[in-house]
Amino acid sequence: MxxxxxxxxxxxxxxxxxxxxxxxxxxxxxxxxxxxxxxxxxxxxxxxxxxxxxxxxxxxxxxxxxxxxxxxVLSIGHHYSASHAVVEVSQPHLLRLAEQTNESASLAALDGSEVVYIGRVPVRRIMSINVAIGTRIPAHATSLGRVLLAWAPAERVQQVIDETGLRAFTERTITDPAEFRRNLATVRRQGYSLVAGELEEGLVSLSAPVRDPAGNVVAALATSTSTARADLDRLRGEIAPLVIRTAEAISSDYGYKATSGKATSTVHTAHEGFF
Structure with a gap:
């Protein structure tokens, strides 16, 4: 190139x-x-x-x-989907995840300091914004963005911090750069991100990484719910493993093969320690 x-x-x-x-x-x-x-x-x-x-x-x-x-103009987005197999590969998995959780399931990719929805199966409206394919949301205040940034190079993380100033959307939004980096390290270590009420009051989302054949994290899978229906302990204990397994299944169908017996969500931590 x-x-x-x-x-x-x-x-x-x-x-x-x-x-x-x-x-x-x-x-x-x-x-x-x-x-x-x-x-x-x-x-x-x-x-x-x-x-x-x-x-x-x-x-x-x-x-x-x-x-x-x-x-x-819709053809532009169609060309993206047609040229990115992960979108097509993810659809049956998104549908299955939505059926299993009875909550919305989404796939997103990182674009600058935002994440863009590239796949979605809605169940019920939980956000005041209209979430559809192409919707953009801040990466730093969302589980989708946290997952995508957790495996990103250090300079990419710093770019997001510089561009957004880690703007607060609610009282819960992480705005301190050091705390933000610690949170990304936790995401990378546990293999998923759980964010509650940081982008919008009442919104809870849990995301896991999706990898390409080379093992790079190219998308994030998420399930979303509301604090009224969410039990955070259940999300961590039951839903997180389900989302991780679904993300791994998408990665496998996309061509990624784990290089060890460990879960694919915990391998390829080449940037471990840069925070």
Whole structure:
């Protein structure tokens, strides 16, 4: 792979095109050109040319001065799923986990300082935000993120700390960097993460790592519930082993083979001690 980066290789127009696409959200489902320009910080003539190009390609539609996305944008996410076998491999396991726990089951990957849902089987709505494929949540305050960061290089962990400042979402959110690193070490040692009420009051989630054929942690599997239904001792004693076994089954179907008789969730601790 070519690791050299030249500033001239950066295509600014492509970056701006994605910025316009990403400006469509729950607050701007049918925005005007002016609203998109304000959201992206781009000049109106630039946004207009980008919208016309995207319209010609079939990704947006303009009508009466307002713009909306077309179903074609879903193909981008479909291409991700088609090119990442772990998403397809995980689906029957997510369904089985949801049936066994009667709670939502999710698969997520790390993207910068956030985790992105790439697979999900919902059971009942437990969060005030709408969780769907593509939903992004802070890595530092979630069990999914803690699992993905627990096996990440030290510099990646530091990057998340620097970018987020370990922002507090509730009184329970871990905001001290030293405590955060200790928590990641615990996650790595026990093979799972249990987070209660750190992203949102009343939300409890438990996650375990999913590995690729080389043994790298590339995704996290989670089951989510609410504090009203959760018994933390039962989660640790009964549900954690179930989630770990399910994550191991996904890893195995994805091509990962354990190199010892130990559980796959406790091997490949190459970064042990960096916290």
């Amino acid at each position: 070519d690791t050299e980066r030249n500033p001239r290789d950066h295509i600014q127009s492509l970056e701006r095109g994605f910025a316009v696409l990403q400006a469509f959200d729950e607050q701007r489902t049918n925005p005007t050109l002016a609203e998109l320009a304000a959201a992206t910080g781009l000049a109106r003539p630039v946004v207009r040319r980008i919208l016309i190009t995207l319209e010609n390609l079939g990704y947006v539609r303009g009508e009466a001065g307002r713009w909306s996305l077309t179903p074609r």
